[in-house]
Amino acid sequence: MNPILTALAGALTASFLLSACTPTRVDPPATPAVPDQWSHAPETRMASSPAALKSWWKGFDDPELNALIDRALAANQDLRATQARVREAAAMVVAADAALYPSVDFFTSGGREKRIDRIIAVPGSQGYQLITPTADMVTGGLAARWELDLFGQRHLEAEAAAAQALGAEEALHAAQVGLLAQVATNYLELRGVQQQTAVFEDNLEVQRERLKALKAFYRAGLANETAVAGQDALVQSAEATLPKLKETAVRLIHRLGVLTGQPPQALQARLREPRPLPGSAPAIPQLLPSSLLGQRPDLRQVQAEVVAAAASLGAARADLLPKLVLSASGGFGALAVGGFPSLAESVYALGSGLTAPIFNAGRIRSRITAADARLDQVAANYEKTFLLALEDVENAFVAHRTASERRSRLLQAEAAAEQARRSAEALYDRGAGDYLSVLDARGSKLSALDENVKARTATLVSLVSLYRAFGGGWAEEPVSVKTD
Numbered sequence: 001m002n003p004i005l006t007a008l009a010g011a012l013t014a015s016f017l018l019s020a021c022t023p024t025r026v027d028p029p030a031t032p033a034v035p036d037q038w039s040h041a042p043e044t045r046m047a048s049s050p051a052a053l054k055s056w057w058k059g060f061d062d063p064e065l066n067a068l069i070d071r072a073l074a075a076n077q078d079l080r081a082t083q084a085r086v087r088e089a090a091a092m093v094v095a096a097d098a099a100l101y102p103s104v105d106f107f108t109s110g111g112r113e114k115r116i117d118r119i120i121a122v123p124g125s126q127g128y129q130l131i132t133p134t135a136d137m138v139t140g141g142l143a144a145r146w147e148l149d150l151f152g153q154r155h156l157e158a159e160a161a162a163a164q165a166l167g168a169e170e171a172l173h174a175a176q177v178g179l180l181a182q183v184a185t186n187y188l189e190l191r192g193v194q195q196q197t198a199v200f201e202d203n204l205e206v207q208r209e210r211l212k213a214l215k216a217f218y219r220a221g222l223a224n225e226t227a228v229a230g231q232d233a234l235v236q237s238a239e240a241t242l243p244k245l246k247e248t249a250v251r252l253i254h255r256l257g258v259l260t261g262q263p264p265q266a267l268q269a270r271l272r273e274p275r276p277l278p279g280s281a282p283a284i285p286q287l288l289p290s291s292l293l294g295q296r297p298d299l300r301q302v303q304a305e306v307v308a309a310a311a312s313l314g315a316a317r318a319d320l321l322p323k324l325v326l327s328a329s330g331g332f333g334a335l336a337v338g339g340f341p342s343l344a345e346s347v348y349a350l351g352s353g354l355t356a357p358i359f360n361a362g363r364i365r366s367r368i369t370a371a372d373a374r375l376d377q378v379a380a381n382y383e384k385t386f387l388l389a390l391e392d393v394e395n396a397f398v399a400h401r402t403a404s405e406r407r408s409r410l411l412q413a414e415a416a417a418e419q420a421r422r423s424a425e426a427l428y429d430r431g432a433g434d435y436l437s438v439l440d441a442r443g444s445k446l447s448a449l450d451e452n453v454k455a456r457t458a459t460l461v462s463l464v465s466l467y468r469a470f471g472g473g474w475a476e477e478p479v480s481v482k483t484d
Helices: 003-021 049-052 056-060 064-075 078-097 153-219 225-259 264-271 291-295 299-320 365-429 435-469
Strands: 103-116 120-121 128-131 134-148 324-335 343-355
Touching: 003 435, 049 056, 056 064, 056 153, 064 078, 064 134, 064 225, 134 291, 134 299, 153 225, 153 299, 153 324, 291 299, 291 365, 299 365, 324 365
Parallel strands: none
Antiparallel strands: 103 134, 120 128, 134 324, 324 343
């Protein structure tokens, strides 16, 4: 066999064997310790499915909210920018994979040159003649080059690029989860504020009626000036609060407009009509803490960053080892000198080269140190992100429990206030009570209703926070679901 071909076969065999074992590979750090159970989860919970986790907002059974979320998913600029980053990362994967294969280029060149060759005597003349032959040369063909991945450096770089692309996809999922939570939260707060405004306006009318009654009683000598002035101040303060509630509603509509990829005022005509809070709500998800590792996109993103950093560290270490490059070229060449016929022939060349670092002023070692520090950074960030995810869920459980308990008490307070209102009106109808007592009872009922609306809003928003903490809003793979 040709010695060159034998050497190439041996080099290829060594390349495949060494790249398969990848001696410079670095294992990523271990997964953080995961608690067995949640500390503040309610004892009774409905089981949830991956499909319900993916489209949790549909549990509110609100067509307007569904339409806003569909619009946000299709037009939000943050999502579009993140999608572009995913495409960019995917292209970088192709570029990194390409380094594993030979490169083939077409080349061609041509030119003409003149040079003094020699001086000769010309017969029949009295002197000498300078011979300056002209040479025309044209070459062309194909050239191939292949750096064999002897120690897995190119494979590791490709793995790092693939992990970074996966991280970009998870960043897209995380942006989607956050966007869904923002749209739902702002929408629920908008409906809550609109409902509060309606209750507040009713209460304001009661307070105005009470002021009117006090003035009549004052003229009749049945009330003092202090009571009238105090009620007047209360009405003025309430009237000053009403514009603030309306401003909050407008701000929420503007926010929803931008979140759905539109100008702030685009949804003004559509959403300014007051509507009550949704009458239904999604069930509390029943997922174990271990489910966060597979469900929360931000955790999956930092996990991909750890894998990429580990692969990059291995690739940096491979710079200390030799590199083998194979090259080959072949083509056609033509040469014409002076007036002689041109000479043409096929040409080819095979070659190989081996390089190994000897002195580089610490450049390679510095890169290895930097890559090792980068791995430590992303590993620490992974642990921190996981702890923050646990904190998010626990806080969401606490917020939901607190809001639910508060609403339960406020429902009782509202029922008691309603009973007091009925009693006051019944006494007044029988002539056993006064009109101010009736107005006070109505005001108390409306105040209790206002607090109940706030508690209902907080309860629904806490459910949104809980689903956001669990990474709800996307699902590509089944998640671990616990059903009691």
